[in-house]
Amino acid sequence: MARLCFDYGHGGEDPGATYNNREESNDVLDLGKAVAEEVRRHGVTVDETRTTDATVSLSDRSNFENRNTYDYFISFHRNAFQPEQAKGVETYTYLNSGAKSKSLAQRIQTSLVALGFTDRGVKEANYHVLRETKAPAVLIEIGFIDNTEDNNLFDSKRNEIVKVLAKAILAQVEISYIEPTAIPQPEVKGQTLYRVIVGAYSAKENADAQLAKVKSAGFKDAYIKSE
Structure with a gap:
């Protein structure tokens, strides 16, 4: 790589x-x-x-x-x-x-x-x-x-x-750009939910900074999930 x-x-x-x-x-x-x-x-x-x-x-x-x-x-x-x-x-x-x-x-x-x-x-x-x-x-x-x-x-x-x-x-470097995608979640009471991904970060401080920006924009239910 x-x-x-x-x-x-x-x-x-x-x-x-x-x-x-x-x-x-x-x-x-x-x-x-x-x-x-x-x-x-x-x-x-x-x-x-x-x-x-x-x-x-x-x-x-x-x-x-x-x-x-x-x-x-x-x-x-x-x-x-x-x-x-x-x-x-x-x-x-x-x-x-x-x-x-x-x-x-x-x-x-x-x-x-x-x-x-x-x-x-x-x-x-x-x-x-x-x-x-x-x-x-x-x-x-x-x-x-x-x-x-x-x-x-x-x-x-x-x-x-x-x-x-x-x-x-x-x-x-011959790598195709991949757009961030919305990932479908399991159905809840007959309704499919889609969670919006705004980025993936290797450094926790960068993830925290992005979360703060998202919440300041009015998306109060945003959160960080580690993988």
Whole structure:
């Protein structure tokens, strides 16, 4: 089965790009962990360079990846330029990278553009995490944090972003995406009940966080079941 390394940019003492009290490090941590859980739901192993708002140096990130063998290394970021002057998504590979990283970058770029982000293209860059990692590597800039339109897309289409990124990554490792399904339960007094599944999580804290979101949306009978 495929094994991936996810890298969430910045963190801790380094918030990354900021705008109107919004921090890149928080945006990519929240989104990236959700993508990781969705990919794990399909049996893929995902290791993460950080899982909290912690400071992780560039060398620590590449060293983390180099300690194991991964099919792909994917670094999550958000862009910035001048307030409200630039927008869109772009995906990077290393200079003259191989076919695998270019293919994954194009899948990711196409999937995000389809959600309404401006297409800034697949590009090459001499970034540390692309240069110093062993696996085919890509770095995603998911919209400009200093652009209101991109932030609105990032927030309003968060679940769709998670889904299309998971689908693109899974397709690259030749795994078909499976939609979460409602599982039929035994009949109760002549009536069939259908229980809605919103996710499966390997970490209890992620399950607790999702349960809190579901209950805050008004579904008070939601609960966690371990398997």
